[in-house]
Amino acid sequence: MLPVAAADQLITYFQAVVIGLLQGVTELFPISSLGHAVILPKLLGWDLNQDKPYFLAFLVATHLATATVLFIFFLPEWTRILRGLGRSLRDRQIAPGDADARLAWLLVVGTIPAGLIGLLFEHKLRSLFANPTAAAAFLAVNGLILFAAEYLRRRAPGAEERARELERAPESSTSAGSEKRLATLGYREAVGVGTAQAAALFPGISRAGVTIGGGLFVGLTHEDAARYAFLLATPIIGAAALLKLPDLIGQNGDGVRGQALVGALCAGAAAWASIKFLMRYFETNTLTPFAVYCLCAGVGALLVFVF
Amino acid sequence: MNNDRLFATLAAVLGLVLVAVGVVYIALNEHDIPSFFPGHVSHPSSHHHVKHGIAAILLGLACLAFAWFRTGPRERATARP
Numbered sequence: 001m002l003p004v005a006a007a008d009q010l011i012t013y014f015q016a017v018v019i020g021l022l023q024g025v026t027e028l029f030p031i032s033s034l035g036h037a038v039i040l041p042k043l044l045g046w047d048l049n050q051d052k053p054y055f056l057a058f059l060v061a062t063h064l065a066t067a068t069v070l071f072i073f074f075l076p077e078w079t080r081i082l083r084g085l086g087r088s089l090r091d092r093q094i095a096p097g098d099a100d101a102r103l104a105w106l107l108v109v110g111t112i113p114a115g116l117i118g119l120l121f122e123h124k125l126r127s128l129f130a131n132p133t134a135a136a137a138f139l140a141v142n143g144l145i146l147f148a149a150e151y152l153r154r155r156a157p158g159a160e161e162r163a164r165e166l167e168r169a170p171e172s173s174t175s176a177g178s179e180k181r182l183a184t185l186g187y188r189e190a191v192g193v194g195t196a197q198a199a200a201l202f203p204g205i206s207r208a209g210v211t212i213g214g215g216l217f218v219g220l221t222h223e224d225a226a227r228y229a230f231l232l233a234t235p236i237i238g239a240a241a242l243l244k245l246p247d248l249i250g251q252n253g254d255g256v257r258g259q260a261l262v263g264a265l266c267a268g269a270a271a272w273a274s275i276k277f278l279m280r281y282f283e284t285n286t287l288t289p290f291a292v293y294c295l296c297a298g299v300g301a302l303l304v305f306v307f
Numbered sequence: 308m309n310n311d312r313l314f315a316t317l318a319a320v321l322g323l324v325l326v327a328v329g330v331v332y333i334a335l336n337e338h339d340i341p342s343f344f345p346g347h348v349s350h351p352s353s354h355h356h357v358k359h360g361i362a363a364i365l366l367g368l369a370c371l372a373f374a375w376f377r378t379g380p381r382e383r384a385t386a387r388p
Contacts, residue, residue, distance in 0.1 A: 092379030112369055119358040119365075243361070 010054045011259045015046060020263035023062040024069075024270025027237070028230070028278060030209030030290045031297075032142055038135040038203045039301050050130060053252035060241050060248045061260035065268035067238035070230055073275050077175055077231065081107065099183035103231075109187050110194025111235050117198040118240065125201045133305045138204025140298030145205070146291035149213030178224050185228075189218040194232060204298065207233055212287065222282040230275065315377035318370045325367030332360030 011019075022040060026033035037059075041048045048055060071078060084100025085108075094101045129138070185193075193214035200207035208229050215225025247253060248260060331340055338352045346356045 089375070092375060094376075108369075108372075112365060115365060116362050119362045243357075 010052075010255050011048065011058055011263075013259055013262055015048070016058070016259035016263040017266050019058075020062050020065075020266030021270045023059070023263070024066055024267035024272075025274050026206075027063075027066045027233075027267075028070075028208055028271055028274040030142075030146060030206045030212055030287060031294055032135075032139055032200070032204050032206040032209070034130070034200070035135045035139045035142070035204035035206075035298075038130055039132050039139070039297075042132040043301065043304065051127070053247060054254075054256045056244065057247040057253040058256045058260045058263060060244045061264040062267040063237055064241040064245070065264035066271045067234055067241055069268045069271040070234045070275065071238065073272065074227075074231060074234070077179065077227075078234075080176075080179070081231075099180045102183040103179050106183065106185055106187065106190040107231055107235070110190040110197075110232050113191060113195040114197035114236060115239065117195070118201060118236070121198075122201055122240075126203070130203050133302065135203040136298050136301035136305060138202050138298070139294050140204075140302065142205050142209055143291045143293070143295030143298060145199075145213055146209055146287040146294065149209075149216050150287050150291065153216040175227070178227050181220070181224050182228050185218060185220075193218065193228070197232065197236060206294075207236075209287070209290065209294075212282075216287075222286060223279070226278060226282040311377055315374045318377065319374035322367045322370030322374060325363045325370060327367075329360040329362070329364030329367060332356045332363060 019037065019041075022036055023033055026036045038050065041050070050056075080100045081104045084098060084102070085104035087098065088094045088101040088105065094105060129135070193211055196210040196214040197207050199205045199210045208226075211229035211232055212222070212225045215228050216222065220228065248257070253260065328344070332344070332346075333355060335355070336352055337346055337348045337354050337356055338350065340347050340356070342349075346359055
């Protein structure tokens with residue numbers, strides 16, 4: 001029998017560890033963290049009310065930890081990108097060949113639409129669809145999206161050219177080489193991939209999944225698409241967590257701060273391991289295993305909840 | 308005034324207005340914001356539309372950035388006869 005929350009505890013430490021690890025892994029794997037956060041407690045029979053302020057305060061800590069780990073993991077890239085941003089603002093132009101500056105503005109342009117949609121509709125969508133049955137259905141849809149991304153990748157413009165360039169120049173497999181290729185994206189493509197992030201407001205649709213899929217669709221390799229997805233995710237996850245930080249510090253965090261700290265540490269450790277694994281995984285592998293998992297898990301959970 | 312200048316001026320004005328709107332949303336509660344603002348309520352309330360405010364400021368900054376680059380050295384050089 002799995003432990004459930006005691007009457008005087010809103011979330012047990014065991015639950016904090018499980019949810020933290022789950023958040024750290026599922027936020028970065030293309031399998032939807034929100035979907036799993038809604039489905040798994042229901043499958044385990046945990047009586048967690050995820051709309052209650054204490055749970056949202058707990059989630060702030062795990063998200064902040066994930067965003068921090070993402071930022072630290074890509075710190076050399078962020079340093080170059082922020083310097084590029086500064087250079088372009090100072091010179092009032094993006095110098096030709098300045099891949100860092102261009103990538104910085106691609107990230108800005110890609111973040112704005114998803115940020116606006118999230119700010120304006122996150123609460124409404126969450127209250128409408130954050131139930132286990134809907135999340136299971138969307139998880140299955142996420143599987144189909146990943147399958148579609150893999151299928152459409154072969155027809156993507158520029159995909160062959162980028163793959164040939166990668167084969168020709170081994171040094172282009174470094175992060176700086178990857179940045180140069182990412183900087184060849186157009187602003188429309190960046191807006192498209194960035195806006196796709198908003199689909200993750202539906203519990204069950206993965207932010208990483210749709211952005212990696214979007215990257216493949218516009219001709220990036222798996223590795224470049226994953227790098228771009230993680231760079232794009234950092235400001236959004238971090239800003240969303242910072243925006244709700246007062247919930248954790250204020251009254252809503254009473255009774256869950258210890259659990260939030262434990263959950264955050266677990267989320268951070270899991271996120272670090274996940275990102276290390278995924279960056280290596282996507283050097284040679286595809287989204288297909290995640291697509292199969294999402295489809296099977298989504299349909300399976302749907303059957304459990306409906307019957 | 309050429310089209311580039313006009314666009315840049317419009318973007319700068321719009322950017323400043325949006326930043327001001329954002330500050331109003333964050334600083335005033337939903338009862339005290341002007342009645343033509345989305346989210347205004349007629350009954351007394353202490354709720355602040357912080358998200359509306361952040362969204363407006365983000366859009367405003369985007370407009371200001373557009374104006375900033377639009378009047379940069381490369382744009383000025385290409386606009387010169």
